[in-house]
Amino acid sequence: MSPKEIVLSAVVALFTNFDPEAASQLPKENYIQHNPAVPTGAAPILGFLPALKQSGLTATTHRVLAEGDLVVLHSTYENAQAFGGQTMVAFDVFRVEDGKVAEHWDNLQAAVPASKTASGNSMTDGATEIKDLAKTAENRTLVENFVHDVLLGTAPQKITDYISTETYIQHNPMVGNGLDGLGAALKAMAEAGQPMAYTKTHLIVAEGNFVFTASEGKLGETPTAFFDLFRVESGKIVEHWDTISTIPAQMAHDNGKF
The missing domain is CATH 3.10.450.50 (Nuclear Transport Factor 2; Chain: A,)
Structure with missing residues (x-):
């Protein structure tokens, strides 16, 4: 699979299906985490899955781009109190190595509806x-x-x-x-x-x-x-x-x- 396909498979396993078995096959064991609130390694992500599923979290990906081993997702998360708010807009960046997700950076911001933005455009x-x-x-x-x-x-x-x-x-x-x-x-x-x-x-x-x-x-x-x-x-x-x-x-x- 391409880096883009590997990352999209991981995101579906984690944030759509909340499938620990499928998700466990996708990150490297020494997965490097840059989200400030999440410990590094694969185990903490997999450990969050039951709570994320119970919260009703949903993810909608708007844009995906990739260059080399880096893949960027532009997404909206709903019921995302675990991520900081009801509706959060995020950029997630993943680095792929040896067919697995090896590193992750992200940046999240509470969504502002288009009716309240200066331009009349939404954030996504x-x-x-x-x-x-x-x-x-x-x-x-x-x-x-x-x-x-x-x-x-x-x-x-x-x-x-x-x-x-x-x-x-x-x-x-x-x-x-x-x-x-x-x-x-x-x-x-x-x-x-x-x-x-x-x-x-x-x-x-x-x-x-x-x-x-x-x-x-x-x-x-x-x-x-x-x-x-x-x-x-x-x-x-x-x-x-x-x-x-x-x-x-x-x-x-x-x-x-x-």
């Missing part, structure tokens, strides 16, 4: 089709340069080199569509004493017109994880999804958030 709707596979490397480089110049603050004036001035569909619940919406949101955060600053990007996964990044930084003075998904069209970023969460000082393992 929008384009889903992966295309332009021949442009994967080109699109990856575009987003890498955007992260370096704009998100890391090296040359923020270059923003229009990367983001379309005509179409920029926003799914962050606090940000309106278009470059004007982004600028207004960043200004409002700064004025509220909560400026957003990226300091390092740890993961980049690209497939066709979609590019995912996992970064750390600060929201105000709070250590924060930023997981972003960008859609690229005709050499410009035209759509953006994300989840943002605090990086806790104490975790259930020593692996760190990244």
